[in-house]
Amino acid sequence: MWVVKKVDEKVGDKSGSTKPEEPQVEVEGLRQSFKVEKMDDIEIPHHFICPISLQIMKDPVTVATGITYERDSIQRWQSHGQNKTCPVTNQPLPIDDDFTPNHNLRRLIQSWRASDQVTPSKQSCFQMKVIAINLIKNLKVLDLKFESLKSLESLASESENNRVCLKEVGVVRAMFSIVVSCYQNCIIVGLKEALNVLYLVRLTQDETHSIVAKNDRIISSLTWVLDLDACDEIYTTMKFHAMVLLKDIMQHAKSHVLERLNREFFKTIEVLHVMLSTCTWPRNCAMMIDSGAVFELVELELRSPEKALTEVIMAILFHLCSSADGRAQLLGHAAGIAMITKRIGTVSQKAGERALMIISLISKFSGTDGVLQEMVRVGTVEKLCTVLQVYDGNSYTRDTAKDILKRHLNVWSGSPCLDATILTVCLR
Secondary structure (H helix, E strand, O other): OOOOOOOOOOOOOOOOOOOOOOOOOOHHHHHHHOOEEEEOOEEEEHHHEOOOOOOEOOOEEEOOOOOEEEHHHHHHHHHOOOOOEOOOOOOEOOOOOOOEEOHHHHHHHHHHHOOOOOOOOOOOHHHHHHHHHHHHHHOOOHHHHHHHHHHHHHHHHHOHHHHHHHHHOOHHHHHHHHHHHHHHHOOOOOHHHHHHHHHHHOOOHHHHHHHHHHOOOHHHHHHHHHOOOOOOHHHHHHHHHHHHHHHHHHHHOOHHHHOOOOHHHHOOHHHHHHHHHHOOOHHHHHHHHHOOHHHHHHHHHHHOOOHHHHHHHHHHHHHHOOOHHHHHHHHHOOOHHHHHHHOOOOOOHHHHHHHHHHHHHHHHHOOOHHHHHHHHHOOHHHHHHHHHHHOOOOHHHHHHHHHHHHHOHHHHHOOOOOOHHHHHHHOO
16 A cells, blocks of 8 residues: 655745645545545445545544544555644544544445455546545655655555556656766666656657756756666666666657767766667767767767777767768877877777777778878888788678778878888788
8 A cells, every 4th residue: 555645735944833834635526526536447436435535444533523544544644744633524633533443444444345346456547546646746745755666666566557547647857866866966876666657667769858858967867867876776777767767768768968969978888888779760860960969979989099989989989870860070180190000909809999990990981191191100001011911810800801901002102201121022
């Protein structure tokens, strides 16, 4: 059972003083307007439902005003903000009210449950939405925030029907607000629960456009989660959920969203893996290039040349350089060709092969005189000759290097910076 508290009353200040609002209770109207609840085509007598939690009661008690509630719900109502009124009638309740157990109603409910007509855990769509709406409202009350998050997480994990209902009442926006708030305040309380709810309900393309367009801190918040410095199971789960959400956003985001990415976005290997998994789509590839991804990846590789990062960066750059705009952006970086050249044969075979393929794309489709001379100046041609001499067992690598050299042999053999004899011997 998920206990949902009303938050229509004013919350007391630090001194503990609380003054309830005038009688404006919607629960009774809700109960009267929906005399019989429906639960998967099974009728639920309305008097079995607690007016506070809107759940079938297990321990019904009657207060002095004659209204029956679930014991736990009315006790929580009174403990929050020192509420001393009946939630339905708003009439005062005795301070020493111990409540009267409603044994007859309890036996009726137990008999009804035992009749095999109902599964207690199932919720009608109407009932579920009311619960979810109240839980989302309670997120704004500090004392109820974490408990409400846990309840929302429990609902989302229970069934697909619950997840549909949660999305319809705005849980996606509410959970992203929690994630962004954690990021802005550098706290993780409630972060795991919010990310898990988002992971369970997932995002559609329309939802992505709407949510991200209205909150430009979402991508930064998810990137922050990926960069959290901890490796226990909880952090690992949070990072996984953040990575999946980030992937969904990047797949569906519009170009102006990716254009707002800053340098911090590219610095974690988890983000790079997200980029690698999404850049194979032409649309995503074009948007990454427009956002300056090629330039930032070159800068990242120059700052922190680590094997794991380098392999992913080379793979992403290969996909981005399959586009003319991507190659132009790489060539526009003063150290672009030089960085790619140095990664051939120095980091790992995987990174070296990707780097060689990037050089092949540039030489084939963007091989202007200026670019070819740059390759001579930064040692690309010499590195290609070295590949032919060293990589005896890798025919693909040797063939790629040989094709590049043959393609521009006439230009490079006439360069005063190269020994034409070496070129001729390597290409025999």
